[in-house]
Amino acid sequence: MSNIPAGLPKPWTNMLNGLKTWARVNSPWAIHFNSGSCNGCDIEILATLTPRFDVERFGIKLQGSPRHADVLICTGPVTTQARDRLKRVYDQMPEPKFVIAVGSCATSGGVFQGCYNVAGGIDQVIPVNAYIPGCPPRPEAIIDGVVKLLGSLQEKKPEVKK
Amino acid sequence: MSMEIEILLKMLVFPGGLTLIALGLLYEYIDRKLMARFQNRIGPRFLQPLADAVKLLAKEEVVPQGVIPIFFVSLPILALAGALTAGLYVPMAGFAPAFSLPGDLIIVIFLLGLLTLSIGLAGANTADRFSILGATRTLTQLFSYEAPFLLALLCPAILADTWQIDMVHQSVLGRVWLALPLFIGFFVAVIGLMGKLELAPFDAPEAESEIVAGALTEYSGRGLALFRLGKNVELVVGLTLIAAFYLGGLANPLEFLLKTLGLLVVVAALQALFARLRIDQTVGMWWRIGALLALAQLLIVVILKGVIL
Numbered sequence: 001m002s003n004i005p006a007g008l009p010k011p012w013t014n015m016l017n018g019l020k021t022w023a024r025v026n027s028p029w030a031i032h033f034n035s036g037s038c039n040g041c042d043i044e045i046l047a048t049l050t051p052r053f054d055v056e057r058f059g060i061k062l063q064g065s066p067r068h069a070d071v072l073i074c075t076g077p078v079t080t081q082a083r084d085r086l087k088r089v090y091d092q093m094p095e096p097k098f099v100i101a102v103g104s105c106a107t108s109g110g111v112f113q114g115c116y117n118v119a120g121g122i123d124q125v126i127p128v129n130a131y132i133p134g135c136p137p138r139p140e141a142i143i144d145g146v147v148k149l150l151g152s153l154q155e156k157k158p159e160v161k162k
Numbered sequence: 163m164s165m166e167i168e169i170l171l172k173m174l175v176f177p178g179g180l181t182l183i184a185l186g187l188l189y190e191y192i193d194r195k196l197m198a199r200f201q202n203r204i205g206p207r208f209l210q211p212l213a214d215a216v217k218l219l220a221k222e223e224v225v226p227q228g229v230i231p232i233f234f235v236s237l238p239i240l241a242l243a244g245a246l247t248a249g250l251y252v253p254m255a256g257f258a259p260a261f262s263l264p265g266d267l268i269i270v271i272f273l274l275g276l277l278t279l280s281i282g283l284a285g286a287n288t289a290d291r292f293s294i295l296g297a298t299r300t301l302t303q304l305f306s307y308e309a310p311f312l313l314a315l316l317c318p319a320i321l322a323d324t325w326q327i328d329m330v331h332q333s334v335l336g337r338v339w340l341a342l343p344l345f346i347g348f349f350v351a352v353i354g355l356m357g358k359l360e361l362a363p364f365d366a367p368e369a370e371s372e373i374v375a376g377a378l379t380e381y382s383g384r385g386l387a388l389f390r391l392g393k394n395v396e397l398v399v400g401l402t403l404i405a406a407f408y409l410g411g412l413a414n415p416l417e418f419l420l421k422t423l424g425l426l427v428v429v430a431a432l433q434a435l436f437a438r439l440r441i442d443q444t445v446g447m448w449w450r451i452g453a454l455l456a457l458a459q460l461l462i463v464v465i466l467k468g469v470i471l
Binding site for chain 2: 019020022023024026027051054056057059063064065067068070092094095096
């Protein structure tokens with residue numbers, strides 16, 4: 001999505017694009033969605049948001065509304081019941097939006113792979129920008145994943161595979 | 163011609179427009195940083211509020227189903243415009259107000275209320291249940307703190323025998339701080355400002371753990387950015403107004419910074435100290451205690467004025 005007027009001179013466009021990228025990298029607001037996780041990863045995400053790790057240093061803020069969020073942090077395999085809800089939450093977020101899959105189950109389905117009621121990892125339902133493996137990943141790993149995703153925005157590479 | 167340019171500069175650059183928005187972002191940063199330090203965190207970086215605002219402005223704006231689009235788009239503009247206009251009538255940075263007319267105290271209080279009203283209407287406009295609940299709470303709360311806040315700001319005005327902000331400001335300059343003799347009024351005004359800005363403990367309208375984000379749940383991108391900027395500007399205008407009335411006036415920019423930032427430290431400390439009140443507790447507290455305190459202060463001022471003068 002670009003809302004910069006087309007007729008602007010090149011240096012201006014570059015400067016405005018740079019400003020936009022800078023703002024996006026420095027202010028990722030997150031929303032957390034659990035599509036069938038065992039709560040292990042959710043607890044680690046909550047630990048990430050505590051004063052001990054203080055993610056507000058990086059501008060990360062947990063938002064309640066998908067409309068306010070830039071980054072969708074997903075945990076758990078996608079159960080067939082949560083599938084539509086996950087899709088709907090993703091569709092409610094305004095562009096540009098990014099998805100991070102946290103934990104082994106979110107990455108591939110984990111131990112629930114092939115279960116009759118599980119659709120698989122998050123990337124079976126919505127496009128995923130970054131994967132953070134671990135069962136569960138430590139808060140440091142989650143912060144590292146978010147920072148790497150944001151770093152990839154600056155290098156104009158849309159996907160990070162970890 | 164030069165007259166018109168001067169007026170435009172006053173409205174768009176100083177003391178209105180850009181200056182107010184920049185000050186608003188600076189004060190938001192200081193507020194968040196103080197809160198973080200009180201909570202034993204490191205807190206946001208210096209340009210964080212600017213990054214938030216630019217990012218939101220550059221994001222897609224979703225106009226959800228079930229809203230009246232013209233209201234959905236225009237209410238954020240109205241909110242920010244109201245807050246910015248209010249800034250033109252207060253002694254910003256210690257200089258004389260850009261515009262001044264008899265009775266502008268009422269205008270400023272109305273313009274500051276316009277932001278809350280816009281947020282309430284914006285929430286009521288959407289079909290989302292969380293927005294409607296948030297809007298109801300916002301407007302209920304508006305009715306509780308507005309009267310005590312007005313009465314608290316009226317006390318210095320009655321002492322100065324004028325309802326013109328500039329004249330009140332001139333009359334308190336260089337005298338003993340009105341916050342000392344009129345401490346009840348000062349107290350009510352500071353708490354009233356926190357209610358107006360929906361800061362903790364009066365943040366029931368946007369209680370993120372129960373009703374997502376209150377009235378602004380459906381707003382994304384530009385609309386949310388403008389509402390946030392409006393709140394920041396209102397914080398600056400409100401702090402300036404209280405400092406100008408109760409803290410011995412703002413003689414120069416240095417005094418402006420010291421006094422408003424001092425007030426901001428108090429406001430941030432109160433935010434960190436108290437947990438969120440339920441909406442019925444908020445309303446009950448304002449009408450049982452706040453309004454009575456403000457009325458008592460007004461009575462004291464009127465009687466003292468009659469006896470001494």
